[in-house]
Amino acid sequence: MNTLPQAIQIIKNGGIVIFPTDTAFGIGCRMDDARAVDRLFALRRRPRTQATPVLVASADMALTYYTDPPQIVRHLMKKYWPGALTIIAPCRKNLVYSPIRGGTMTIGLRMPNHEIPRRLIEAVGVGLLGPSANFHGEPTPYRREDLDPSLVTLVDYVVEGNSTVGLASTVIDCSVNPNRIIRQGSCTIRDITVILDTSGSDAIQVAVEMLGGARHELHKSVKHFTAQEVLPILDELLKKLSLSFDDVAAVRVHTGPGSYTGLRVGAAIANTLGVLLDVSINGHPVGQTVSPTYQSDRYKS
Missing domain, CATH: 3.90.870.10 (DHBP synthase)
Incomplete structure (x- = not known):
């Protein structure tokens, strides 16, 4: 009926x-x-x-x-x-x-x-x-x-x-x-914010912030600032926490001041994650990219 x-x-x-x-x-x-x-x-x-x-x-x-x-x-x-x-x-x-x-x-x-x-x-x-x-x-x-x-x-x-x-x-x-x-009910939320800081000249900091504020960090020294160096470190932290890229809800990246190469690589990685995962970067609307902020007088010859 x-x-x-x-x-x-x-x-x-x-x-x-x-x-x-x-x-x-x-x-x-x-x-x-x-x-x-x-x-x-x-x-x-x-x-x-x-x-x-x-x-x-x-x-x-x-x-x-x-x-x-x-x-x-x-x-x-x-x-x-x-x-x-x-x-x-x-x-x-x-x-x-x-x-x-x-x-x-x-x-x-x-x-x-x-x-x-x-x-x-x-x-x-x-x-x-x-x-x-x-x-x-x-x-x-x-x-x-x-x-x-x-x-x-x-x-x-x-x-x-x-x-x-x-x-x-x-x-x-x-x-x-x-x-x-x-x-906490029948829906389990595992969404996280990935935080990248590649502003140093020879080290990076990768962090994962859980809903509720709990934060887990990983610091590593690197020889070269490239995506091939940084992404495995992020992957290592996610696996350590039994998480995956599917759990990423947002990305935050340090855009300056800092190392020219480091900032450029960090922004590029964040922008790529934003597109591939369809998530926001630094609180901007989904699809909006970020750019490094350099100290303009620092790189003058």
Whole structure:
């Protein structure tokens, strides 16, 4: 039995619906209806100062709610969506009702890897509130039979179906630096920033910075500043940490001052990694390259 048309109409009219997602059963309403949002917070007994996640149907929809998201947000959306990753980033206050963002300047968005919520969102045309279908502080319902009957009686409709993962989403806060994993769920994030410093005359420093700020470094002396000398050192560090180039989310490179040859090689390697891995360099938009900054009077004859 196809119950989606009825659920869609109820949500469009400001109702509250329980539905399965990839992680658990969720409870939602349209995010642009303040009365529906207020009712959902009251119904779940959730404090209005505690933000609630919003489900979106696409990265493009997410970008209508985020405001100037850092490059890492775009990278995470591209790599992990649809999926069990909620990404917190600065939002457009005029589009996001205060209780949804807990009175802050940020919003947590997720694109579920489940047909039912995505079809609901696409049909309604706006993001849907997507917390788990439980009273605040009570166990998360991963199966239909886990739903609290007293909560079911308070909503307008329950969509038939099943959740597919049975574990909460991972939540990462990209509004802070370093980014912080608030909740570890079913999505494991291994994304790293590679840091290159080839400004010395006879040594290089390669570092890997994990999400959360942990940093691992490797210093090596080199005879010649070439990509053939530098890349094996980076590869050595990645293997030591059980990582690969697929885990690289961004590149940072020291562009000056320093050794002319070293800076030139470092920038060339960073630009190549940026193109091959489709990641940002020094926080610039993906596809934008960097150039060394030399001390202009140092090399005058």
